Amino acid sequence: MTILAMDQGTTSSRALIFSDDLRVRASAQQEFPQHFPRSGWVEHDPDDIWTTSAATARGALEKAGNPRIDAIGITNQRETVVIWDRETGQPIHRAIVWQDRRTADAIRRLKDEGVEDQVTGVTGLLLDPYFSATKIAWILDRIEGARARAEAGRLAFGTIDSFLIWKLTGGAAHVTDATNASRTLLYDIRKGEWSQDMCKLFGVPMALLPEVKDSADDFGTTRDDLFGRAVPILGVAGDQQAATVGQACFQPGMMKSTYGTGCFALLNTGTRAVRSENRLLTTIAYRLDGQTTYALEGSIFIAGAVVQWLRDGLQLIREAAETGPLSAKADDSQQIIMVPAFTGLGAPHWDPNARGAVFGLTRNTGPAEFARAALESVGFQTRDLWEAMRADWIPDGDAVLRVDGGMTASEPAMQFLADILGAPVDRPDNTETTALGAAWLAGYRAGLCPGPQDYAKAWRLDRRFKPQLAPDRREDRYAAWRRAVQAVMSV
Numbered sequence: 001m002t003i004l005a006m007d008q009g010t011t012s013s014r015a016l017i018f019s020d021d022l023r024v025r026a027s028a029q030q031e032f033p034q035h036f037p038r039s040g041w042v043e044h045d046p047d048d049i050w051t052t053s054a055a056t057a058r059g060a061l062e063k064a065g066n067p068r069i070d071a072i073g074i075t076n077q078r079e080t081v082v083i084w085d086r087e088t089g090q091p092i093h094r095a096i097v098w099q100d101r102r103t104a105d106a107i108r109r110l111k112d113e114g115v116e117d118q119v120t121g122v123t124g125l126l127l128d129p130y131f132s133a134t135k136i137a138w139i140l141d142r143i144e145g146a147r148a149r150a151e152a153g154r155l156a157f158g159t160i161d162s163f164l165i166w167k168l169t170g171g172a173a174h175v176t177d178a179t180n181a182s183r184t185l186l187y188d189i190r191k192g193e194w195s196q197d198m199c200k201l202f203g204v205p206m207a208l209l210p211e212v213k214d215s216a217d218d219f220g221t222t223r224d225d226l227f228g229r230a231v232p233i234l235g236v237a238g239d240q241q242a243a244t245v246g247q248a249c250f251q252p253g254m255m256k257s258t259y260g261t262g263c264f265a266l267l268n269t270g271t272r273a274v275r276s277e278n279r280l281l282t283t284i285a286y287r288l289d290g291q292t293t294y295a296l297e298g299s300i301f302i303a304g305a306v307v308q309w310l311r312d313g314l315q316l317i318r319e320a321a322e323t324g325p326l327s328a329k330a331d332d333s334q335q336i337i338m339v340p341a342f343t344g345l346g347a348p349h350w351d352p353n354a355r356g357a358v359f360g361l362t363r364n365t366g367p368a369e370f371a372r373a374a375l376e377s378v379g380f381q382t383r384d385l386w387e388a389m390r391a392d393w394i395p396d397g398d399a400v401l402r403v404d405g406g407m408t409a410s411e412p413a414m415q416f417l418a419d420i421l422g423a424p425v426d427r428p429d430n431t432e433t434t435a436l437g438a439a440w441l442a443g444y445r446a447g448l449c450p451g452p453q454d455y456a457k458a459w460r461l462d463r464r465f466k467p468q469l470a471p472d473r474r475e476d477r478y479a480a481w482r483r484a485v486q487a488v489m490s491v
Contacts (some may be wrong), residue, residue, distance in 0.1 A: 001448045002067040004060070004231070005435040006053055008076045008160050009239065010261040011308075012130075013052035016432060017058040018439040022449065022458075024432060025067075028059030035094060040101035040343060043094040046082050049160060051169050054226070061227070069227055073438030074219075075242035075425040076160040078183045081135040083146070083157050083208070084183035089171055092143050092155065095163075096135040099262075099301060099343045103134035104352045115201060117417070124182065129352055130299070130342030132159065133185035133202035140203070150205045159183070161236050164351040166218055168233065168453040173220030176210045178287040179241035190273055190283055191383050192292060210474065215241070215286045216445035230327045235441025237286060240264040244285050244295065245441060247402045248434030248456035255389065255399065257382055258434065259407035262346070263303035265385045266295040267393055278388035279348040288444075288452070291425060292419055295321045298347035298393055299386030302340040302356075305406050309342070316367040324410045327372035335477070336360045337484045338373035338382075348388040349489065357488045375413040380481040386421055390398070400424045404433040411465075419469035420478060431458035 001020035007013070012031040017035065061067070079098035084091045096102070107127050110116070116127045123242045125131055136157055140147040149155050162176040180189040181194070186204060189194040192212075198468040199206050213219060219233040237245060244266045247256040252270035257263060266285060273282050273294040285295035291445055307323050319325055337359045344352035358373065382401075390399070401423060407413055408427050418425040428435060443449030450458075467474075 001247040001443065002064070002069050003071050003073060003439045003443050003448070004057060004069050005073045005075070005439040005442070006057060006164065007435045007438065008053050008074070008164060010048060010077045010099070013049065013056050014435065015053070015058050016054040016435045016439070018082050018392060018436070020448070022436060022439060022443070024430070026060045026063035028056040028063065029054050031045070034345065038102070042099040042343070043095040044080065044097055046084070046091040046095050046163060049095065050164070053164055062251035069231045070448060071234045071442040072222065072231055073442030074161050074164055074233065075237055075434050075438040076164070076180070077158060078180060078238040078240065079132050080129060080137065080160050081132050082160065082163040083136065083139050083155055084163070085156060085164070086154055086156050086171070089166065092106070092146055095160070096139065098130055099130045100135065101343055101352050102381050103129040103138055106137070107352070110441055119185065119198065119201070121198055121274070122188050122195050123185050125185055126279060126281065126350055126379065130346070131183060131185040133198070133204055136208070137203045142475070147205075152210050153207040155208055156210070158210055159238075161238070162210045164277050165236070167223045167234060168226065169220040170223045172209045173413070176285045177213050177215045177217065177236040178284050178292065179215055179238045180222045180236070181212045182284040183238060185261050189282065189294070193285055197469060206385055214288060214290065216288055216441040218445070232446070233442075234445035235438050235443070237437060237441060240266055241284070241286055242437035242441070243404055243434040244268070244437065246435070246437030247404060247428065248459040249402065250452045250456055253393070254402070256402040259303045259378065259403065261303065263300035263306045263378060263382060265298045265382065265389065269294045269391045269393060274392060276388070276392045278391050279350055280388050280405050281347065296389055297321050300381040300385070303344045303378045303381070303404070305342070306338070306340040306377055307407070309340070310374055313437065314370070316370060320406075323371050323375060324412045325414050327375050328370050329368040330372040331364060332364060334360065334362055334369050336365060336369045336373040337481055338370070338377045338378050339484050339488045341488050345485070345489065347385055349384075349485065351489050355482070355486045355491070359484045359487070366456065375410060378407065378413060379417040381480065382417055383478055400426055402426045402428065402429060404431050413423060414465045415468070418465040418467045420474060422471065424467070425463045425465040427465070429462045
């Protein structure tokens with residue numbers, strides 16, 4: 001058995017080849033340009049997304065010795081919007097990325113109209129520029145003739161999974177899965193269908209929308225010329241839902257947090273869609289065999305991206321791996337707090353207008369203190385999510401956080417996370433959980449991988465980080481963080 005997992009992320013495209021025991025045989029990765037036309041705007045060129053996705057798939061296969069592929073799984077950055085011409089396959093605008101805040105004014109007007117409660121009741125989401133719907137409307141209203149073409153059924157909308165499937169199948173399949181659909185502000189998560197009311201509210205013609213399938217389903221077959229033969233695409237999930245599957249969080253109450261460009265925590269709530277009282281999202285964790293499993297989700301917009309800022313913006317480091325050793329040199333007498341609200345604040349604050357700040361600077365503050373504050377900012381933000389989730393869902397027994405993503409390689413960051421949570425943090429043996437989740441979904445559909453419970457038994461721990469910070473010190477530091485957040489929200 002060989003499964004190709006395509007992991008299309010915010011800053012790079014990756015491909016991994018998994019063997020029959022779901023071990024990684026080979027991988028390839030390519031970064032692609034980020035475009036920032038204006039402050040708060042973030043765009044990708046869809047051609048870059050496709051070419052890097054195709055190139056990394058070929059590269060990983062070559063590294064693995066060009067095995068026969070039995071199935072393909074896809075996982076992707078969510079909420080990012082692509083609209084393309086159904087006849088030519090050409091996008092009509094650059095992809096508008098989930099981080100983009102250009103529709104903040106439109107969101108504000110909708111809030112003023114008092115419709116947020118209705119939107120949340122249907123979609124489980126809050127009104128925020130983060131989600132897809134207002135991005136779709138923005139493109140349709142700014143590209144000449146686009147709205148008329150959309151209403152006539154000549155254009156197609158997709159999140160990145162849908163766009164890749166269209167390209168992989170040569171335009172034969174316009175589909176998505178339930179997890180990606182649930183991130184658009186257009187999908188009724190309880191009925192499991194596109195909502196006519198939401199489409200009307202956001203001005204999105206339903207003719208644009210893809211067919212919605214289970215997360216493990218038949219999504220079409222690839223063009224013969226891509227891999228030497230037609231290969232079935234059998235698993236699709238948004239990146240955070242794929243990581244939830246990869247972490248084997250199949251039981252209600254299990255929680256994972258993924259640290260990539262942003263940070264995303266999901267808490268499995270089983271077959272019940274729990275409405276948050278603390279401004280978390282109610283979303284779909286996965287849909288298997290027609291059965292929907294729900295989750296509470298909290299999103300942090302800036303996690304690993306704060307390390308990229310240290311590297312590219314401030315040029316304090318040459319590569320991300322330097323952050324941990326540099327932070328270890330920080331002066332313990334300085335308690336610098338960095339609030340990396342570069343593109344606003346996510347859950348549970350949801351303030352698109354907040355901007356970043358650093359507090360506690362002294363004449364002696366230098367690169368080491370900035371590095372430590374950057375790593376600690378991720379822990380503080382996770383604590384915000386942790387507190388909100390525990391308020392909405394009372395856990396049975398002691399809570400444990402399963403973590404994954406590139407930032408989990410930083411032991412100082414993971415230790416601080418355990419310290420500020422006051423709870424164990426489990427890092428798995430295989431931290432490629434996002435791609436692993438996509439691979440398992442495809443393998444499960446193909447009948448090549450075990451079912452959820454047997455798969456969960458195979459989950460392996462690499463290291464458990466236990467809290468070492470004294471409780472009173474923990475709460476003092478968290479209180480300082482909360483004051484800093486309130487300060488950036490009040491400016």
